[in-house]
Amino acid sequence: MIKAPDSKTSRSIKCSICRSGIKDLRTMYQSSLKLGVICKVCRERFSEEDIEMIVNLFFAFGGYFGQFDKSDFSMDETIFEFAEKLSAGNSTFHAQNVKMWHKILTHGIVPKEFLEELSVIAEQE
Ligand SMILES: [Zn+2]
Numbered sequence: 001m002i003k004a005p006d007s008k009t010s011r012s013i014k015c016s017i018c019r020s021g022i023k024d025l026r027t028m029y030q031s032s033l034k035l036g037v038i039c040k041v042c043r044e045r046f047s048e049e050d051i052e053m054i055v056n057l058f059f060a061f062g063g064y065f066g067q068f069d070k071s072d073f074s075m076d077e078t079i080f081e082f083a084e085k086l087s088a089g090n091s092t093f094h095a096q097n098v099k100m101w102h103k104i105l106t107h108g109i110v111p112k113e114f115l116e117e118l119s120v121i122a123e124q125e
Contacts, residue, residue, distance in 0.1 A: 018039065
């Protein structure tokens with residue numbers, strides 16, 4: 001499900017990652033690549049390295065953090081899809097990796113959260 005944009009914040013400056021309106025410009029953070037501005041919440045939930053990666057990803061593929069419902073995301077399905085496409089040999093690891101991260105982020109999952117869950121799955125096998 002795609003969430004409707006908040007009409008009240010549509011005219012203000014928006015965060016390049018989550019698209020929430022930035023009301024207090026003093027709290028805004030500009031990414032070093034100058035592709036966009038980042039809100040205080042995103043600045044706190046992502047590392048500087050993640051921010052660059054995420055801004056680049058949304059710049060290239062569109063979408064935003066939390067665009068889709070988190071409950072629609074399946075960790076197992078995502079990993080399976082990743083492995084399957086990779087073994088089919090028609091895609092590079094990098095291309096699949098980028099696609100996977102785009103999916104993770106548009107479902108509102110922070111990289112740290114995903115990697116933690118991934119390590120839990122890896123330990124079980
Ligand atoms: Zn944000």
